[in-house]
Amino acid sequence: MIRFQFVTHSWFLTLLSGSVLFFATEKVLRYTDNPLYFPTVIMLGSFLVPVTFVIFVYEREDTRAISASLVVLTFLWGGAIGTLVAGVLEYDTLRDLTFFPQLGIGVIEEGAKLVLPVAFFFKGRYRREAEGLVFGAASGMGFAALETMGYGFVALIASRGDVGVLEDTLILRGFLAPIGHGAWTGFVCAVLWRERERGSGLLRASLVVAGAFFTAAMLHALWDTFAGSGGSTLIRSLGLDLLSLGVALVSLVLLIRRIREASRASAFSVA
Numbered sequence: 001m002i003r004f005q006f007v008t009h010s011w012f013l014t015l016l017s018g019s020v021l022f023f024a025t026e027k028v029l030r031y032t033d034n035p036l037y038f039p040t041v042i043m044l045g046s047f048l049v050p051v052t053f054v055i056f057v058y059e060r061e062d063t064r065a066i067s068a069s070l071v072v073l074t075f076l077w078g079g080a081i082g083t084l085v086a087g088v089l090e091y092d093t094l095r096d097l098t099f100f101p102q103l104g105i106g107v108i109e110e111g112a113k114l115v116l117p118v119a120f121f122f123k124g125r126y127r128r129e130a131e132g133l134v135f136g137a138a139s140g141m142g143f144a145a146l147e148t149m150g151y152g153f154v155a156l157i158a159s160r161g162d163v164g165v166l167e168d169t170l171i172l173r174g175f176l177a178p179i180g181h182g183a184w185t186g187f188v189c190a191v192l193w194r195e196r197e198r199g200s201g202l203l204r205a206s207l208v209v210a211g212a213f214f215t216a217a218m219l220h221a222l223w224d225t226f227a228g229s230g231g232s233t234l235i236r237s238l239g240l241d242l243l244s245l246g247v248a249l250v251s252l253v254l255l256i257r258r259i260r261e262a263s264r265a266s267a268f269s270v271a
Contacts, residue, residue, distance in 0.1 A: 009056075009059060010055050010059060011052050011053075011055040011056035011059060014048075014051060014052050014055055015048065015049075015052040018044060018048040018051075018052070019048065021044060022041070022044040022045055022048060025037055025040050025041050025044060026041050026163065026167060029041055029163060030163055035161070038156065038166075041163075041166065041167075041170070042149055042152045042153060042156070042166070042170065043149065045148070045152060045166075045167070045170030045171065045174055046145045046146070046148040046149040046152060046170060046173075046174065047145045048174060049174040049175055049177055049178065050075075050141035050142070050144050050145040050148075050174070050177050050178075050182070051075070051141070051145070053137065053141055053177070053178045053182050054071060054075060054134075054137055054138050054141050054182075057133060057134055057137045057186070057259070058071055058134055058138075060259065060263065065125070065126055065128075065131060066126065066131055066134055066135075071134060071138050074116055074117070074120075074134075074135055074138040074139050074142070075138040075139070075141060075142040075145075076142055077116055077142075078113065078115070078116035078117065078135075078138060078139030078140075078142050078143070079113075079139060079141070079142020079143040079144070079145060079146045080142070080146065081112070081115050081116055082109070082112040082113040082115065082116075082139060082142070082143040083112070083143055083146050083147060083150075084112075085108075085111075085112035085115060086105075086108050086109045086112040086113075086143075089108045089112070090105055090108055090109075102221040102224050102225050103217065103218070103221040105220070105221065105224065106216075106217035106218065106219075106220035106221035106224070107217045109143070109181075109220060110184060110185065110188065110213060110216050110217045110220055111213075112143075113136075113139050113140050113143050113181065113184075113185045114136075114139070114185065114188065114189070114213075116135075116139055117132070117135040117136055117139050117185070117189050117192075118192075120135055121135075121189075121192060121193065121196075126193075127193070127196060127197060128193065128197055128262075128265065129190050129193045129194040129197050129258070129261065129262040129265050130262040130263065130265065131193060132189040132190050132192055132193025132194070132262075133186050133189060133190040133193070133258060133259065133262050135189055136185040136186040136187070136188060136189025136190060137182050137185065137186040137189075139185055139189075140181040140182045140183075140184060140185030140186060141177060141178075141181065141182045143181050143185070144173075144177035144180065144181035144182065145177070147173075147181075148169075148170060148173040148174060148177070151169055151173060152166055152169050152170050152173075155169040176248070178255075179248045179251050179252045179255075180220075180223060180248075180251065182255070183251040183252060183254065183255035184216035184219060184220055184251060185216070186255055186258065187212060187215075187216055187251075187254045187255055187258050188209070188212050188213050188216050190258035190259075190261075190262055191208060191209055191212040191258070192209050192212070194258075194261070194262075194265075195208055195209060197265065215254070219247055219250060219251050222243075222247050223244060223247045223248070223251075226240050226243045226244040226247065227240075227244055
């Protein structure tokens with residue numbers, strides 16, 4: 001007998017109810033043609049998947065030391081600080097979209113998302129890898145949600161109010177967020193907390209964390225490069241899609257490994 005236990009979990013209920021609300025609002029917008037519904041559609045489409053993902057990680061991990069209000073604060077303030085810092089530092093970098101500026105953007109954005117989680121790290125109260133994973137996922141998803149709102153607004157203006165274009169932008173970026181910003185920041189923070197939990201020496205910990213950060217920044221740069229390159233032919237377009245899929249799979253594998261190891265470490269500490 002198949003048991004669908006996930007249907008009682010908060011993350012699933014959030015995703016289900018939010019999806020119904022999003023598509024219902026979008027239908028009302030199309031039916032009434034009332035521009036007052038545009039902000040609601042953009043907000044729901046931008047926040048639904050990021051919020052669902054953070055709830056999923058928070059429920060899965062043993063995070064009793066982290067209150068739900070602190071997770072919400074990390075999501076909002078971590079994302080807001082990250083977008084502000086990244087926006088200022090990227091101002092000159094965005095002028096030339098070749099690979100090396102893309103790598104610079106990856107370094108800037110991955111670093112900006114770490115501002116608030118690193119503050120919690122040095123505070124020293126939260127010391128387990130699972131807690132670092134939650135902080136990283138929350139900050140990364142907050143950044144992704146706010147960034148998607150911006151892209152959605154730009155798509156709406158550029159398309160002169162085309163609801164279909166707006167909807168496609170929100171859905172695509174929303175569902176890709178967990179294998180992008182969420183995976184990269186969650187991975188780096190999990191490694192950072194893990195090295196302290198293991199009691200690694202300063203030199204070894206610094207090298208391992210630097211390697212994790214560079215990996216995330218490189219994946220970010222590759223994703224932006226492949227996603228931003230237009231395919232002049234069908235073969236080129238398919239090749240870029242396959243490369244993007246490869247980056248997404250690597251990011252997802254890194255995140256899943258950290259989630260599993262954090263869960264095992266938490267279970268071992270409890271035992």
